[in-house]
Amino acid sequence: MSLLERLFANIWFTGAVKVVAAFALLLVVVILLVWIERKVVADMQNRIGPNRAGPWGILQTVADGLKLLFKESVIPRKVQLGVYLAAPIAAMVPAFLIFLVIPVGRPFHIGETRVTLQVTDLNVAVLFVLAMSSLAVYAVVLGGWASGSKYPLLGGIRATAQMISYEAAMGLALVPVVLLASAQSAGETGLGAMSLSRIVDLQQGSFRWMIPGWFVFWLAPSFVIFFIAAIAETNRAPFDLVEAEAELVGGYHTEYSGFRFALFYLAEYLNMFNVSALAVTLFFGGWLGPDFGLPPWIAWVMPLFWFFLKTFILVFVFVWIRATLPRLRYDQLMNLGWKRLIPLSLVWLMVFALVTAVRTWGWPWERVAG
Amino acid sequence: MVELVLFVIFALAAVFGAVTTVWARNPVYSALGLMLTLFSVAVFYVSNGAHLVAAVQVIVYAGAVMTLFLFVVMLVGVDRAENRKENLPVQRPLALGLLVLFGGAVLVAGRFAWVTGPSGGRAREGTAEALGNELFRRWVLPFELTALLLIIAAAGTIALGMFRPGEEGGEEDEGEAA
Numbered sequence: 061m062s063l064l065e066r067l068f069a070n071i072w073f074t075g076a077v078k079v080v081a082a083f084a085l086l087l088v089v090v091i092l093l094v095w096i097e098r099k100v101v102a103d104m105q106n107r108i109g110p111n112r113a114g115p116w117g118i119l120q121t122v123a124d125g126l127k128l129l130f131k132e133s134v135i136p137r138k139v140q141l142g143v144y145l146a147a148p149i150a151a152m153v154p155a156f157l158i159f160l161v162i163p164v165g166r167p168f169h170i171g172e173t174r175v176t177l178q179v180t181d182l183n184v185a186v187l188f189v190l191a192m193s194s195l196a197v198y199a200v201v202l203g204g205w206a207s208g209s210k211y212p213l214l215g216g217i218r219a220t221a222q223m224i225s226y227e228a229a230m231g232l233a234l235v236p237v238v239l240l241a242s243a244q245s246a247g248e249t250g251l252g253a254m255s256l257s258r259i260v261d262l263q264q265g266s267f268r269w270m271i272p273g274w275f276v277f278w279l280a281p282s283f284v285i286f287f288i289a290a291i292a293e294t295n296r297a298p299f300d301l302v303e304a305e306a307e308l309v310g311g312y313h314t315e316y317s318g319f320r321f322a323l324f325y326l327a328e329y330l331n332m333f334n335v336s337a338l339a340v341t342l343f344f345g346g347w348l349g350p351d352f353g354l355p356p357w358i359a360w361v362m363p364l365f366w367f368f369l370k371t372f373i374l375v376f377v378f379v380w381i382r383a384t385l386p387r388l389r390y391d392q393l394m395n396l397g398w399k400r401l402i403p404l405s406l407v408w409l410m411v412f413a414l415v416t417a418v419r420t421w422g423w424p425w426e427r428v429a430g
Numbered sequence: 431m432v433e434l435v436l437f438v439i440f441a442l443a444a445v446f447g448a449v450t451t452v453w454a455r456n457p458v459y460s461a462l463g464l465m466l467t468l469f470s471v472a473v474f475y476v477s478n479g480a481h482l483v484a485a486v487q488v489i490v491y492a493g494a495v496m497t498l499f500l501f502v503v504m505l506v507g508v509d510r511a512e513n514r515k516e517n518l519p520v521q522r523p524l525a526l527g528l529l530v531l532f533g534g535a536v537l538v539a540g541r542f543a544w545v546t547g548p549s550g551g552r553a554r555e556g557t558a559e560a561l562g563n564e565l566f567r568r569w570v571l572p573f574e575l576t577a578l579l580l581i582i583a584a585a586g587t588i589a590l591g592m593f594r595p596g597e598e599g600g601e602e603d604e605g606e607a608a
Contacts, residue, residue, distance in 0.1 A: 140458075142455075142464070143458075182481065183481060183558070184481045184485045187482065187485035187489060187558075188485055189487065190485075190489050190493075191485050191488035191489045191492075191493060194488070194489055194492070194493025194494065194497070195488070195492060195493060197497055198465075198497075200496070201500050201501075202458075202462075205458060205500075205504060213504065216504065217501065217504050217505060220497050220498075220500060220501040220504070221501060223497065224494060224497055224498065224501070227493065227494070231489075232438075253558075254558055268532075272529050392507060
């Protein structure tokens with residue numbers, strides 16, 4: 061035990077362990093996600109879905125992944141080789157990096173050493189997430205351009221415009237979260253209100269009666285805006301104009317095959333998972349949840365259980381929306397982003413800032429009188 | 431030691447990116463070079479403890495500005511050959527002269543000891559809280575004026591884009607917009 065403690069006191073060791081664990085976790089999650097999506101969509105469309113590989117077809121994704129790994133990677137003649145090869149990697153890197161700042165469970169102690177279940181606890185984590193999600197667009201744009209073919213290029217151009225539009229709404233939807241967090245932690249020192257672990261801690265306790273103190277009960281409009289923008293940011297239906305099959309063949313990844321295509325595919329699902337995990341962390345109390353007074357050896361697992369339960373519920377909503385709504389037209393997409401979501405989030409931000417100011421300092425005339 | 435290694439790697443990357451930006455024939459590679467430079471600078475911010483500035487740098491420049499550049503480049507047409515005729519015959523000698531001047535300035539500047547603020551650095555210096563306090567208390571007027579300037583520039587661009595000179599009814603529209 062002493063050796064373990066000494067090992068975990070070393071930040072390089074802890075860091076390496078956490079990174080490897082996060083990497084493995086994400087890969088397993090993606091395998092599950094693809095299967096869940098195919099099964100749920102199949103159910104909603106009155107089909108059976110994958111049912112051959114393993115029980116309930118759960119190994120279908122593994123089989124598909126292996127198939128893609130062994131397929132020939134065709135490189136078309138007119139590609140810009142360097143960028144063409146780099147684009148799938150550029151899709152993966154931000155997707156993995158976002159997950160590093162999300163706390164997935166309650167910190168625990170090995171002897172004296174505190175081990176957090178998140179790779180790093182940045183004091184600007186909210187901004188870091190926005191930065192990484194804004195980099196995700198490059199993979200799509202550059203992949204589309206470097207393919208040297210018209211459909212991918214059109215997909216890439218659509219991606220730029222779409223992602224810029226919805227990034228603004230996404231960022232604005234997150235400002236009230238930081239505002240609420242800093243208002244609730246007023247006067248306390250420590251990590252700032254943009255640290256995700258701090259935001260989770262602040263959601264402890266209850267809102268009213270039996271309702272938990274999750275931020276979504278204060279910030280429901282923010283959550284709705286965030287979720288819509290997140291669907292657009294991850295290029296999921298109904299905002300998947302980037303890869304609209306009916307118009308653009310495969311969109312930006314038309315010219316990719318084999319493992320490079322698999323990387324794009326993986327990144328899409330990782331982003332969906334990340335965004336859900338982020339929404340859970342910011343609005344639904346992260347890993348917080350009752351442990352029902354279970355004995356310690358099992359209660360330790362409960363935060364992880366709650367985190368993944370909540371995240372997979374949101375992932376289910378993603379899939380549900382995909383199976384339900386038809387794809388938007390391009391002008392509808394732009395209208396929704398610039399003329400609805402951004403003004404709405406600005407108005408909501410101002411209303412919420414006003415409420416927070418009054419709650420913190422009281423009405424201005426009261427202050428003058430008192 | 432780690433800081434030095436990081437500095438050397440990313441300083442080289444920054445210079446390489448800057449050279450690529452100017453050198454590349456294809457505008458997309460120029461944009462990529464500029465992005466490399468922006469990233470390297472963000473790494474410098476991180477190694478100096480200014481995490482907030484680094485994050486904002488990546489969001490605003492790498493995330494939004496460069497995406498717009500790429501958008502415009504692709505919309506205008508990536509494969510269009512660049513017109514390599516030089517309109518200003520003096521620009522090459524002028525550039526060389528400026529380079530010599532700049533080199534001289536660097537040499538001269540290197541001989542001075544610079545005032546660099548309190549050494550050691552406090553842990554909370556680069557946090558959003560510290561920066562926000564400075565920005566919205568002490569420097570609130572310059573901050574708001576800068577914001578106003580940007581709004582004016584944006585509005586001006588739209589006005590210039592929408593109403594071309596010599597167009598019918600342009601003036602009436604302009605009056606309404608104002």
